[in-house]
Amino acid sequence: MGSVVTQTPVRPVPGIWPQTPAARPPPIPAPSFQSPTTPMSRPSLIPSQPSAGLITTNPSDAPIQASMRPPESLEPVERAARTINESLASESRFPDVDSYLSQGYSADYDIQSSTTWAPFQRAGFYRIPDEIFEQYNNAQLTTSMGLFAELRYAWTTIDNALYMWDYSAPRPELLGFEGQSHSILAVKLAVPRAGVFLPNIKNVIVIGTTAEIFLLGLGTDSGPGGSSALSLFQTGMSVSVRGLDVSVIASSAKTGRIFFGGRTDNDIYEVTYQQEDRWFASRCAKICHTSGAAKSLTWTFSSFAHGQKEYVEQIVVDDSRDLLYTLSSTSNIRVFHIKPEGGLPLLVTKPASEIYDNIGHIINQSEALNNRVKIVSISPLPASEASRYHLVAVTATGYRIYLSAKSATSYSYGSSTRSSAPISVQAQHVKVPPVSPNPGHSSTWGTDSSTDVHHPIRTLTTTRLAARYPPGYFFCFTARDANSPTDQLFISAPDAGRLLRSSEPGQTSRTSESAIWLSLGSRAEDIGLVIPYSAPIPNPVGYGNDLAVQFDKAIPEIAILTNTGIHIIRRRRLVDIFAALSSQGGGPEGFQHEVSNLIRAYGRTETLATALAVACGQGVEDTGSAQAVRVNDPEVLELARKTFIEYGGKPSINQNSITDRSVPLIDAVRPSPRHAAIALYLSRLLRSTWKNVIALESTTPAGYQINPAVPLKKLRDVQESLSALQRFFQTNKSFIKGLSGPDDLSATSTKDDEIALQGEHRALHSLVKFTSDTIEGLSFILVLFEEKVAEIVPLLPEASRPEMLKLTFEELFTTKKGYELAKELVKAIVNRNIAKGSNVETVAEALRRKCGSFCSADDVVIFKAQEQLRRAAEAGTNNDSSRNLLNESLKLFEKVAHSLPHDYLESAVKQYTDLQFFAGAIQLVLRVAHEKDKANEALSWMAEGRPEPDPRKAKFDLRSQCYDLIHAVIVAVDKTTEQGPSFVDGHPTLAATRRNEAYDVISRSKDEAFLTNLYDWYLQQGWYDRLLATESPFIVTYLQRRSTEDILYADLLWKYYSQTNQFSEAAKIQLQLARSSFPLSLEKRIEYLSRARANASTYTPGGSRKMKQQLLQEITELLDIATIQDEVLQRLRDDYRLGPDRRQEVLDQVNGLILDINTLFNNYADNAGYYDLCLLIYQVADHRDPAQIKQTWQQLLQSVHDKVQEEGQIQPFEAIADEVRSLGSKMRVAETTFPVQTLLPILEKYSFEHQRNVAPPHWVVDIFLSLEIPCERLFEILEMMFFSGDPPFVGSNRKYIASELVYVVGRWFHDSTRAGSVIFGSEVAATKVQETMHALLQQGRAAGLDEETTRVAREVVERVGRLLG
Template sequence: MDNGSPESTITSVHKAASVIENRGNLDALFPDLRNTFNDSFSYISTKKEHVQPVALKESIILPAEGLESIRHFDTKTNAAGIATALNRAYYSIKGHLYIWDYVERKMTIHVEDDDIVGVAFVPPKAGIFAPEINHLLIISTVREVKIIAVSYSASSGLKVFKTDMSTNTSGINMKTITGTKFGRVFMLGTDGNVWDLDYRREETWFSGRCSKRLHTIRNDMLFLIQTTTDPVTQIALSETGDVLYQLTENSHIHVTYLGVDGQSYKDVLTYKDAAERANESLRTSKLLDPRTFKIVSINPTSSAESKSYHLVAITSTGCRLYLSHHKDNQHLKQDEAPNTLTLSHVRHPDESILPTDVFSHTLYKDGLFVGVKNQNQKPTEDTIVTYSPDLGSLTTPKIIMTGTSAYKEFDNLLKVPGKIISIVESTTSPHRINELSTPYETPGRTLLALTTYGIVVLIKQRPIDMLYRLLNSTNGDTAIRLQDYGSFFQHFGCINGVSLCLGLICSPSSINNTGINSVEPVTDVITGSAKVLLETLGQTLSDLNPQFTSRHDGLALFVYRAINSIWSKPLVKVPSNGASVVYTSTLSSTELQNTQQILKKLNILMTEKPNCFLRSAYKEEEESLKNMKELVAYMAEGLSFVEYMIKTGISNIVQGMKPESQNRLKTITLKDLLTTSDGRKLANDLSYALVDYTFSKYDNTGYVVDVLTQYCKSFCGANDVFLYKATKQIYAARSATNTTQARSILTESLGLLKKIALHIPADKAAEIVDDFVYQGYPVYGVELALSCTEARDPYHTTNGFVELGCPANDARAKIFKSKQPFYDIIFNLLYKSIASSLVKPDSKREVFRSTFTGCKDQAFAYYVFEKFTEKGLGPELINESPPYLHEFLSRTPFDYERANLLATYYKNKGRYEEAAITYFNLARETNDTSKRTAFLIEASNCARCVTAPAKQYDMFRLKQAIDQNLEEVRGQNIPTQ
């Protein structure tokens, strides 16, 4: 970070923050997918393996005992699935449940007396089990449903505990089991009905610890015999856990509202028009023949994908039906209960899919469709079909800004060994639909398929993964393969291309390269190749603004993406339960450290590549690049400061602040703390509190400086420590035993403050000056404020700026603005010295003398003189006659008040000729008769005082003119008859 003043730093980072937020609109305005749908369906097939949207990462083979047992698996009678949160796959063969740890490659077998027909790992209810129990294993046999408690962590592994909770199945096999986030468990029985599995801590008079309850969608009494002509074949829960969807054999969809707490069960409606409505939507499609129409899966969607639809149903031919369970714009209220089910869009697969093709094991989430095509076609392998959003068509700057995105998709075919039994998406890694905005170190989306050979791991490749693989394949020969990268940059946009390159170059060292969700480390070859792309393909003009290059806008977008997750978070939070106030940080040390690493690497890159990131043919861009570098360095140090406070004890530090500062801190975001003047003041208070807290632990200035400099550097380092020490000394001087001791203490503190004058904020300087004045040493206050202005402009460059009349676009205006608060401090002190009597040893004259003696800052003198004239204190200036006063009073253009003072100045100085001329000119400028008369008399008196022989003729002519004007004035005053 540049060693500039606090004011200049805040100005730079504030401008940079505005730029990065503006460019961040490419992410912030990412569309609701429903708004991009239209009647034409466009698919893009990728030929190169490196840029395929879904790729085969690895195949994990079952151990020998697993390969032997899974040959007997029967989808009709056995259960199977994958619990990604536990890194376990499972399947049952008769009474044996095989649980396979596919990460550690270990198999365990759980044995039941009866055949196992249903298995699931679900969340537990709160308050029923010990805190370490974070999952329940539900096992359904032909005789009973049993609950087993499970404790799992990455360090201690998986542990199971008996609970003695079970209930009889009453002859109904519970084949499908699913749990809500509230701990509620639903089961789908072979009777075609949905059952509720309930459990409690203690038995009651009328029920045991575990029981089941029937839910039926029929209104007749047939449920008593537990049969149905349209059985439920699949159940699914909304992301929020408050809506249950049921799919029936006849492709009807039943909607049930579970309540805000997830504990109710209110039937909303049954949607029976899917086949008819879908056919009406796409009459020309052969894939939606009502005679063969069949929905094979229902998939709730997230609000991140769209607020306009809530469910995607997939047909056996691979068509997608987008359905909404709200009407009348009720979708705008996310907590409202569903009130309908309507078809909003239908999308058929690409042209390669035939009406005879059959999809199974289908799933859909956040824009990604996955399905197995014609599973029984080949006995040794399966074909997986995927469709995913083409982000290049959704994030082009022109499209984002105009809101006219058109939905296109990548299609993908993958051959996997073995027959797929179950396929799920891993829940261990968060993701975004706009994968362009995801950092490289955060693992992308992962699909796991349990097959008759083992686990197949599929990765959803983000654009940054594609770029990584492209760069990795060239072995450093990037420059001679620019055409390939040019196509990549063109497809996703050069701005995004630059951002992705920076994402690889600046990726933190804490990359997870082990396990299922690992990402590959970024090597020197990768970063070197990415830098080549920045220097070649990044110099095109930006699509957002032709006055900037893609390198500039891509840099701003990357910074936005790097800090966005923490940018708008409050810095601290406090408990709201009325307990003793304990402040905690909303930011985790891990995310602070990762963001710091990214910003520090970026700062190094900008320093090493000034031709890319600091210099530009465009003046506006060059200034913006320098501001962004200032922000990057400042943000890195600010995060280090926050991390050190968390490590040291943020609550104790915050409690050392003033009450008003504590209240402000409760609401301020990291962005405002680091980029606004108000935030800077609060950051200063935090720094002061941190120094105070550190001194309370280590009463040694040198050690405190070393500690804070090591962890916080210039954000809270030596300058802050010395400022703290000096202000403490000034306060201590109040209790000095005598005047000599007080002066000695204040003199020492003033000397210390002058050494760090550049780094003293204006508001802090004002406090210190007030303390000096209070203790009777206003001269010290003047010296401090003058030192602060001198440090900000040691060569007095603003003198020329003021001489030119302060032009608005002058580069020196920024320096003048940084000095202005200190000018105000000095003026206020001078004004107080006139308005009140000061305590000795300082007098008004001493204050003026200390202010202006040897003054070389003409801009300061002019600024203060202007303030004096505005306050009507011009005569005080005349009495003191400071340097530059004559230049100020006599400068053009003409100003009546200044000319009046100038005349007095000449008269007091004995310069009677100039005084006479100035008074005479003032008389001619005023229309006030009395003032005109007074000026003319003063001019006449001054003219008579000129005694030099050489001036006698000139004065004679001037007196004639004065007398003539006096006669005219007297004539105007004669009353008419």
């Protein structure tokens, strides 16, 4: 019930009430009822201002002591996920090319003499087929060779024929094209523009001859048995190029555009092609983008300067920036913009002289570096690798010149964007060739102290062919002279590990490269990228960290074509170097020395991660063959295991974190490098999957499909690697401190060591647990995609379907959202198999074995219960078999009630309801609600007033969600019962029986939370009668608890008490309602009090009679006050003095809570001049101050007199007579508030002074007689007035009192004789009257008695004398 206002004491004594501030009305005439010593003023009608409250302040200046926060409460998988993300973030901060190749030069190399440390290795050699040599022998004019490295194909042209073969095949077959008659000058593999050719044509071969360029389609062609092989397709597309002597062709894989140049000029041409001829464009044509005024002046000047004709030697395309670069025969470089609409404007021309001028202030020019040294190769740096640097130019002496470009929109380092076209090119860094050609030479000197670099360096002279591939792999082919039959190959690459640690003391320069010399034994003809480098992230910062992808991506491979065969060069990973050191390290001592070198070069964490990877089988043997073979030598694996265990380091406590004592010690533990190594290894295994979504949807001609976003083979490889790691943990658990559990604590010597070990265990355990969970998660994904996922997703809840397509591997492995969605998918898989009629138990057991976390033993029970339910539905509704199956399913569901998901529960309840198994549905819901809140947290939360926020509210919400299902069952029960009779032939029908069963389950429930929810629902439906008819001991508790919240419940409570004949309890509730703070009108409160008085007055057996009387008295007194308050309210509504600005506020104050008697008197009755109500308040309060009561009567009578005189409708005496009679009746002529001895003189005086000769005689006495005031009492008062001689009744004026006295005596005599009793009630009274009349007659002349008064007085004396005889 609403908060009950504490009532003030019923009988306070009104004292001095503060006057409210208001405008005073004009002065009024002197009052008729006021004595000269009592000042009087007409009160205004504005409530008094509240007194100022006491303002208190809190001691906010008190110092607040810092408290230690609790330890982090992370689940192991959450802690592991955070560690993995930190590791990934750390690796993403790998320095970019722009930062470590600053403006200047660098000349640091670590040239490896040992194959164990070599950055690259020979991975295979494939000879040129004999058939090619046979064709060479028949050549007449021209021959050339090249690679389609991305397809693992090599090609050769012999006069007008093109032959190509799969060089990796054991017995390659030649694929030839001889369908044209002109000599072939140039060949290029290109990616065609989309939509031009058939879908199976993925590439085109661009062939340039002496007469034309034509396009040859290259694609797969289905062979017998469903096999596919590459085939050539005639496209019919060709364009004449007579006189151009085509020598170089390039293409854009992004746009499909094809560009070419020839030896006859320096122009850039483009081959345009489309699917069919159009009005203004043929299927195939050529465009010259540099003709006319667009030609570069550089060509003119250089031609005259050198006396030779300039032509294009190399064209390269940078699709990441939409740029095309050309290198001319005079070493001039041009930059073109590949525009989307088809244009190719020239942006920059950079003559060789300018390039050498740019580097003149960086490094001294010499014989090996000047503008006469030819540039033999250019290689673009994609925007994902570098922001500033765009191009690398390689000179014939092996110097690498890094060129940067600046655009018009940004003129500072790092701010150019891919879409902004450059307006200038500058050479900013020079990579000097190694000073010494000798293997084993390690150049570690700094650039500032070096002088050798300013002298000519000829180690790479003469460079004939060079190429650079991301992230900095440099291949340089050198020969002694142009006619040398063999080439030396110099290969170098940045060392990622050293770049990461370059800022640490003792580390080599950031620009240092690891290099190796290889002898090819023949002349190189072409080089191509077979397996490109896959960057960890597509941004310059982090792009070059090839350590991060050594377990996750394919190992980069480069093919080199010579005149004897194809060499395969493979990048060596650090893990491969470690494995080689383990097997060739020179015994245990030599290997320990190599481990020290690794730690010094790459750091302890990187070395340990590498050792762990080798121990888990990630190393690849250097067999010299193209096929990579995993290292499985037990000695190598053992050395790796020992390295990981023995060099793992120890955990420590970060002293800086605990100085302020605000961090728990265990959170200040810094885990060992071993922990960081495990995290690093895990992050590298999961890199390509971690942030990726699991599934992708697509629409194909075959229909809607959902496919894995990551190939399943990749997932199996990751799972295999994780399983190896898991086996490593299990095998070496006892050797790794932190994994062996409490046993390690015995070895600790200090408290700090013990806490550090606990922190280490927490960190390592999280990673071990994460590994296990991830293996299981991958198993689940593999199981999922064994099914038709497109048929499973529609079975998910509607809200979960889009979430499924957005779910990432990280979320699946580490978040509750992923786990819940996986459970939904398991359910969908089972439901699909149920629909197909499969054995559910077999499917569920298979899921449990492969991914038990997502399909537990409880899930298997649930699926069995669902199957029983399905069989019951198939059996029908009204048979024993169906009922038995339903009961069996109920038992199964109840077994797993603690873990039954809500959607399963909802589905089961719906099916039970459809099968009219109402009791089972209700019983299951109640069981689930209990099992999921065994501690009754929901009930305790409700009992404490439902505070917010509070974790127990979640339990309440869960229970409410369950109970809502019971509501639906009850509705279904009632609907079923209404459709037919309850009895047939005196027996209950089946529907009635099931209804009784359902309500029996409800009536037997002792779940207060459920009953509260149920009764709330009854009231929401408006089923008040059903609630009141409920026979439950909890109904009173429920209504009492809820009655504090809403008046509806309080009303129902007193009605329930009345209905059950508990009238005293009903009266108590009604009394509380009258006093409550609910928004009730005063009229409603009076109604409650009236009902309460009636109920309290009703006899009920039992109980304390005294308490009942006290209750009745309390109700009556409060009702009296409320009645007066109601009268005040009515007066205020009609009072013209109450201004419109305050009227509603004042009325609302009165028309609400029952006010205490002081407030009612002080602020309203007395303040407003409602003196009649003041007198009533005196009576209710038992106020006994005669002077104040007299004053109030005087004020009342004066106000009535003044009002009547103002209105002029009746005589004043009439109004006063009515007022006195009315109040006398209301107050039951109470002696204290209706003092006759005071009122009679006041009225007689008023009559004499104001109503003489106006009012009828004896009107004052008649008022009191009408109120049944005894004549004896009036006689005594009038006698006293006559003989006292108080003004104005002195002298002859006393005749008026004498007349009143004689009139009263006459009435008294008449009344007593008529009743047949003794006159005047007694002889004593008669004697007293006789004596008074004698005295009156004796003073008659002095008192001015008239004849009539004298006559009556004598008659009275005579009659009394005769009767008393």
